[in-house]
Amino acid sequence: MSQDAVIRTSGLTKYYGKQLGIDAVNLEVKPGEIFGYLGPNGAGKTTTIRTLLDFIRPTRGAATVFDLDSRQSSVEIHRRVGYLNGELALYNNMTGEDLLRYLGNLRGGLDWKYVNALAERFQCDLPRRIQGLSLGNKQKLGLIQAFMHQPELLILDEPTNGLDPLIQHEFYDLLTETKLAGRTVFLSSHILPEVEKVCDRVGIIRQGKLVTVETIETLKSHSVRKLEIHFAANVPKDKFVTIPGVRDIDIQNNVLTCTVVGSLDALVKASAQFVVVNIVSHEPSLEEIFMTYYEGANHAK
Amino acid sequence: MLNNMFLKTLRDQRRSILYWGIGLIGMAVMMAAFYPTIKNMPSVNAYLQELPQNLKELFSMGGLTDYSSPVGYFSAELFSFMVPLLLLVFGVGFGANAIAGDEEKGTLGFLLANPVPRWRVVVDKFGVLLVSMLVLGMMFWAGMAVCVLGLNIDLSLLRLAEATFGAMLVALVFSSLAFMLGCVKGNKGMSMGIAGGLAVLTYFLNGLGGMVSALKDYRFLSPFYHYVEPNTLANGISPEHVLVLIGLTVVFFAISIPAFMRRDIAV
Numbered sequence: 001m002s003q004d005a006v007i008r009t010s011g012l013t014k015y016y017g018k019q020l021g022i023d024a025v026n027l028e029v030k031p032g033e034i035f036g037y038l039g040p041n042g043a044g045k046t047t048t049i050r051t052l053l054d055f056i057r058p059t060r061g062a063a064t065v066f067d068l069d070s071r072q073s074s075v076e077i078h079r080r081v082g083y084l085n086g087e088l089a090l091y092n093n094m095t096g097e098d099l100l101r102y103l104g105n106l107r108g109g110l111d112w113k114y115v116n117a118l119a120e121r122f123q124c125d126l127p128r129r130i131q132g133l134s135l136g137n138k139q140k141l142g143l144i145q146a147f148m149h150q151p152e153l154l155i156l157d158e159p160t161n162g163l164d165p166l167i168q169h170e171f172y173d174l175l176t177e178t179k180l181a182g183r184t185v186f187l188s189s190h191i192l193p194e195v196e197k198v199c200d201r202v203g204i205i206r207q208g209k210l211v212t213v214e215t216i217e218t219l220k221s222h223s224v225r226k227l228e229i230h231f232a233a234n235v236p237k238d239k240f241v242t243i244p245g246v247r248d249i250d251i252q253n254n255v256l257t258c259t260v261v262g263s264l265d266a267l268v269k270a271s272a273q274f275v276v277v278n279i280v281s282h283e284p285s286l287e288e289i290f291m292t293y294y295e296g297a298n299h300a301k
Numbered sequence: 302m303l304n305n306m307f308l309k310t311l312r313d314q315r316r317s318i319l320y321w322g323i324g325l326i327g328m329a330v331m332m333a334a335f336y337p338t339i340k341n342m343p344s345v346n347a348y349l350q351e352l353p354q355n356l357k358e359l360f361s362m363g364g365l366t367d368y369s370s371p372v373g374y375f376s377a378e379l380f381s382f383m384v385p386l387l388l389l390v391f392g393v394g395f396g397a398n399a400i401a402g403d404e405e406k407g408t409l410g411f412l413l414a415n416p417v418p419r420w421r422v423v424v425d426k427f428g429v430l431l432v433s434m435l436v437l438g439m440m441f442w443a444g445m446a447v448c449v450l451g452l453n454i455d456l457s458l459l460r461l462a463e464a465t466f467g468a469m470l471v472a473l474v475f476s477s478l479a480f481m482l483g484c485v486k487g488n489k490g491m492s493m494g495i496a497g498g499l500a501v502l503t504y505f506l507n508g509l510g511g512m513v514s515a516l517k518d519y520r521f522l523s524p525f526y527h528y529v530e531p532n533t534l535a536n537g538i539s540p541e542h543v544l545v546l547i548g549l550t551v552v553f554f555a556i557s558i559p560a561f562m563r564r565d566i567a568v
């Protein structure tokens with residue numbers, strides 16, 4: 001079966017009463033890719049995901065998953081999707097094992113060998129009651145139930161929430177294996193390094209609008225850095241203002257501060273004419289990246 | 302017990318059903334145990350006979366003729382108030398919790414992500430409401446039956462079953478109302494409040510209707526009228542009143558399905 005998009009939304013819009021959730025989101029997730037859905041709190045990530053799963057209904061627009069309409073064929077879609085809830089709440093009055101057994105039964109059976117292998121990888125204590133589990137241990141259960149039936153598509157809302165670095169690593173490995181097996185992953189996050197690490201493409205959403213969809217390489221080449229260059233003596237500003245991609249230049253007390261978009265090469269070469277004491281680079285915050293894209297999107301209009 | 306949503310929901314209810322059932326049986330045993338004593342106290346009967354008719358009407362004992370007869374005694378002590386009340390409190394609590402409770406806890410999200418249609422969630426959970434109510438009714442009836450036989454009380458076990466059935470039906474009306482409200486809005490407190498409030502209101506509408514002539518014509522609006530009026534313990538089931546109670550329950554259930562299918566799920 002050939003599909004050009006596993007998930008496709010067209011003009012997907014959701015208002016909660018007057019409160020905007022998402023606004024005209026056009027999204028395409030290709031088969032076999034890991035797609036990161038990146039955005040700050042309240043951007044509309046969860047809203048998009050809930051619409052795909054037909055928990056909430058779009059105000060306008062439509063979404064298809066496996067070329068099936070999200071509203072007409074939700075049961076069929078659910079059969080082929082593994083889902084992890086963003087605000088994970090599990091039944092407290094049972095053990096992890098019973099929870100998985102129950103969910104497995106709702107799906108018509110489970111491959112327990114695979115489930116146990118997953119539990120072992122995530123160091124998840126299945127026979128324990130869910131009530132007493134820590135946040136991260138509940139999250140592991142949430143991940144296992146999403147992966148356990150080896151679905152064609154995984155929709156994961158902030159999957160690494162509460163996981164320690166070791167388990168996070170295990171999870172990234174699992175994602176890679178999933179991709180190698182030809183399956184598709186759609187995950188939301190507000191952690192840029194995480195998305196850079198595991199995703200093939202990234203959609204950036206902000207205030208309900210999908211600002212851009214880029215491959216990771218492009219995203220990195222657009223990345224914005226705040227740079228501080230400490231010189232031995234004062235430097236003339238006009239040597240720097242003409243460098244492409246360098247903005248917000250300010251020189252005070254022999255220290256040049258600026259914002260660089262993309263490559264640092266030209267700036268470093270220009271600085272080399274002078275005596276450099278120190279270079280301090282600040283990794284761009286997510287908000288700064290959003291701002292670049294956001295401003296970009298606004299300028300384009 | 303984890304094979305499907307129906308069994309899983311029933312499993313979650315097992316302790317609750319057990320405790321409520323024990324409560325109902327305990328009440329049956331206590332009331333039955335006191336009966337022989339009360340029967341031999343003519344003063345009590347005389348006292349109750351002299352209660353103002355209005356007061357008796359208000360507490361659904363309008364038809365009470367003879368407190369010393371088993372029918373009179375058990376009608377007044379158990380069926381006019383306590384049994385339907387207990388079943389109703391259980392049922393309204395369960396009904397409001399069934400959908401809205403899971404939604405508020407946030408556990409509805411990953412449940413609905415399974416390949417289970419929404420109507421199925423409604424049907425399974427409503428099924429558990431019916432079954433729990435039936436089990437509670439049967440526990441109460443069994444408790445009563447043992448007492449009646451053990452203490453040689455002159456009461457028909459069939460009539461007892463019929464009266465219990467009536468109490469279950471009136472409780473189901475309000476339970477399914479709470480269930481429906483949970484499906485419509487997903488707010489547990491509100492569902493419980495409205496269903497419980499209406500139960501109290503209509504209980505007194507029926508009671509007051511028995512003594513205030515202005516309200517008399519509106520008594521039929523109260524489910525309790527259809528429960529109390531036939532005096533089931535004495536006369537047996539009255540089909541048309543039973544049908545009203547079943548009809549209301551069916552209507553509330555029928556509205557629940559499209560209401561839950563159409564709306565946004567909060568979590």
Ligand SMILES: Nc1ncnc2c1ncn2[C@@H]1O[C@H](COP(=O)(O)OP(=O)(O)OP(=O)(O)O)[C@@H](O)[C@H]1O
Pocket residue numbers: 016019020021022039040041042043044045046047048086190567
């Ligand atoms: N049930 C709701 N009622 C009203 N507004 C809502 C509701 N759910 C979400 N919103 C609003 O919609 C917007 C998008 O929220 P959403 O939960 O999709 O954000 P998010 O990207 O998942 O954020 P986070 O990273 O915090 O999880 C926010 O402004 C939020 O306040």
Ligand SMILES: [Mg+2]
Pocket residue numbers: 045046047086157
């Ligand atoms: Mg979210």
